[in-house]
Amino acid sequence: MIRLDNVSWRRGKKDSGPVLAHLSFAVPQGGFRWLLGPSGAGKSSLLSLLHLENLPTDGQMTILGKTVAQDEKRAALVRLRHRIGMVHQDYQLMPDLSVADNVALPLRLQNRPEDEIQDEVHAILKWVGLGERLDVPATRLSGGEQQRTAIARAIIHRPGLILADEPTNALEESQACRLLDMFAELSAMGTTVIVATHNESLVRRLERPFLFLERGRLVDEGDAQV
Amino acid sequence: MTRPFSGRKDGLSLSEALPDRSLFALVAMMGFLAALTLAGASGARALSARWSGGAAQLLTIQVPDANAPLPAQGGGSATTTRVQAVLADLASLPDGTEVHQLTPPELARLLEPWLGETDSSALPLPAIIRVKLPPDASVPATLEQALGTHVPGTIMEHNARWGERLRALANSLLACAGLALLSVGGIATMITGLATRTGLATRKDIIKTLHGLGASDSYIAGRFAWRTATLGFGGGLSGTLMACLPLLLLLQMAAPFASAPLTTPDRLLPQNWQALANTIPSDMLCALALLPFAAAFICWFTTQVMVRLWLLRLP
Numbered sequence: 001m002i003r004l005d006n007v008s009w010r011r012g013k014k015d016s017g018p019v020l021a022h023l024s025f026a027v028p029q030g031g032f033r034w035l036l037g038p039s040g041a042g043k044s045s046l047l048s049l050l051h052l053e054n055l056p057t058d059g060q061m062t063i064l065g066k067t068v069a070q071d072e073k074r075a076a077l078v079r080l081r082h083r084i085g086m087v088h089q090d091y092q093l094m095p096d097l098s099v100a101d102n103v104a105l106p107l108r109l110q111n112r113p114e115d116e117i118q119d120e121v122h123a124i125l126k127w128v129g130l131g132e133r134l135d136v137p138a139t140r141l142s143g144g145e146q147q148r149t150a151i152a153r154a155i156i157h158r159p160g161l162i163l164a165d166e167p168t169n170a171l172e173e174s175q176a177c178r179l180l181d182m183f184a185e186l187s188a189m190g191t192t193v194i195v196a197t198h199n200e201s202l203v204r205r206l207e208r209p210f211l212f213l214e215r216g217r218l219v220d221e222g223d224a225q226v
Numbered sequence: 227m228t229r230p231f232s233g234r235k236d237g238l239s240l241s242e243a244l245p246d247r248s249l250f251a252l253v254a255m256m257g258f259l260a261a262l263t264l265a266g267a268s269g270a271r272a273l274s275a276r277w278s279g280g281a282a283q284l285l286t287i288q289v290p291d292a293n294a295p296l297p298a299q300g301g302g303s304a305t306t307t308r309v310q311a312v313l314a315d316l317a318s319l320p321d322g323t324e325v326h327q328l329t330p331p332e333l334a335r336l337l338e339p340w341l342g343e344t345d346s347s348a349l350p351l352p353a354i355i356r357v358k359l360p361p362d363a364s365v366p367a368t369l370e371q372a373l374g375t376h377v378p379g380t381i382m383e384h385n386a387r388w389g390e391r392l393r394a395l396a397n398s399l400l401a402c403a404g405l406a407l408l409s410v411g412g413i414a415t416m417i418t419g420l421a422t423r424t425g426l427a428t429r430k431d432i433i434k435t436l437h438g439l440g441a442s443d444s445y446i447a448g449r450f451a452w453r454t455a456t457l458g459f460g461g462g463l464s465g466t467l468m469a470c471l472p473l474l475l476l477l478q479m480a481a482p483f484a485s486a487p488l489t490t491p492d493r494l495l496p497q498n499w500q501a502l503a504n505t506i507p508s509d510m511l512c513a514l515a516l517l518p519f520a521a522a523f524i525c526w527f528t529t530q531v532m533v534r535l536w537l538l539r540l541p
Contacts, residue, residue, distance in 0.1 A: 094236070106440060
C-alpha cells in the first residue's frame with residue numbers, strides 16, 4: 001500500500017519553491033500506476049521520494065504500509081529500501097561487474113547464501129531474456145540489454161514496490177511490449193508497480209490507472225486512459 | 227569475458243578508488259618515524275628510571291694526594307694516608323653501605339675516553355671512592371663537611387644532584403617523544419582522511435547506487451575502512467621493519483653507555499646481531515610490534531568516521 005497525504009518536497013532551502021506540492025493519492029498493494037506528465041513535471045522527483053532517496057518536507061507518506069517520518073532513522077529507511085526495486089532512467093549499473101554480478105547485488109547486500117543467489121540470478125536473467133549473457137561486463141551491453149539488466153536487478157529480491165523511470169527509452173517496440181508484460185505479470189503477482197513514461201503508445205497498450213503531474217502538482221488521476 | 231559470479235564483488239572497486247601506493251607509502255613513512263620516536267621514548271624512559279632509581283644512593287668521593295700522609299692530630303707521628311683516613315670515616319656509614327676504591331686499572335678505564343690508552347701513572351690522579359648506600363638510607367648531612375675538615379681537599383659529589391637534572395631531561399625527552407607520536411598519529415589520520423575523501427569522490431555515483439539498492443552505512447563504511455586498515459597495517463609493518471636497521475645501529479653505538487655493554491663498537495655494523503637484538507628492551511619490542519596494529523586502527527577509525535559522515539548527506 002502506497003499512500004501520500006498532502007505531501008510536498010522542496011530541494012534545499014526552506015524559501016525555495018516546492019518541487020512537489022500537495023500530492024495526495026493511494027495505490028493498493030499489487031496496483032499498477034502510470035506516472036505521466038511533461039518533462040520537468042516532477043515525475044523523477046516523485047519516484048525519488050517513493051524510493052526514499054528524499055523525504056517529504058511536508059505531509060505524510062506511507063510506503064508498503066509503513067509511515068515514513070521526516071526524521072526517520074537511517075536503519076529503518078535501509079530496511080524499507082530493501083523492499084523497493086528501482087529502475088533508473090540511466091540504469092545505474094556497476095561498470096566493473098558482469099551482468100550476473102550486477103543482478104546479484106541486492107541479494108548480496110541482504111547476505112543471502114551464494115548458491116541461492118546464483119540460482120535466483122540464473123532464473124531472473126532467463127526471464128528477462130539475458131540467460132546467455134551472464135558473464136558479459138555491463139559496459140559491453142547494448143542499451144536494451146542494460147535496461148533489462150537494471151530491471152532484473154530491481155526485481156530479483158521480489159520487492160513489494162517497483163518504481164521505473166522511463167524504462168522503455170532504450171528499447172525497441174517489441175522489447176518495450178515484452179517489458180510491459182513483465183510489469184503486468186509482477187503486478188498480478190502482488191507487486192505494486194509505478195512506471196513513469198512519456199511513451200503514449202505504451203500507455204495505450206497497457207490500460208491502467210495513471211497519475212498526471214504538472215509543475216509538481218497532481219493535476220489528474222484516472223482509471224485507464226490518458 | 228569475465229566469470230559470471232565473482233564472489234562478494236559489489237562494484238566499489240576500492241583497489242582502484244584507494245590505490246595501494248600512496249596511502250601505503252605514506253603510512254610506511256609515518257610508521258618509520260613512529261618506530262624511531264618510540265625507540266627514543268623507550269630509551270628516555272629507561273634512562274629516567276635508571277637515574278631516578280639508583281643515582282640518589284650513589285656518592286663519588288675524590289681524594290687528591292691520596293697516598294700522602296695525613297698530618298698527625300696533636301703532633302703525633304703520621305701513619306695514615308689521606309685515602310685511608312677517608313675510608314675510615316666512611317666506615318661509620320649505615321650497615322649495608324658498599325664502599326669501593328677504584329683500582330688503577332678501573333681508574334684507567336674510566337679515564338680512557340679522555341686520556342686514551344697512555345700510561346696515566348705519571349699523572350697526579352686523585353683516588354676515587356664509590357659509595358653505594360642501602361636503599362632506605364640517606365647521606366648524612368654532615369658527611370661532606372666532616373670529610374673536608376678531616377682530610378682537606380676531599381671532594382664529595384652526591385649523584386642525586388645530577389640525577390635530578392638528568393631525570394628532568396629524560397622526562398622532557400619523554401614528553402617530546404609523546405608529542406612527536408601524537409603528531410605522527412595526527413598526520414596519519416589526515417593522510418587517511420584525504421585518501422578516503424578521494425576514494426569517496428571517485429566512487430560517489432557507485433555508492434549512491436549501492437545505497438539505493440539497500441546497502442547500509444555500516445556496509446559501505448566497513449568496506450572502505452577494511453581497505454584502508456589493510457593498507458595501514460601493511461604500511462605500518464613496512465615502516466617498523468625499515469626502522470629496525472637504524473635502531474639496531476643506534477643500539478650498537480649506544481652499547482658502551484649501556485649498563486651491560488656488549489662490546490666496544492670498533493665496527494659500525496655489529497658482529498653479533500642476535501646478542502644485539504637481545505638488548506632491545508621488552509617494552510620497546512612490544513611497542514614496535516603493536517605499531518602496525520595501531521596504524522591499522524587509525525586508518526580504520528578515520529575511514530569509518532569519514533564515510534559515515536559523508537553518508538549522512540544521503541537519506
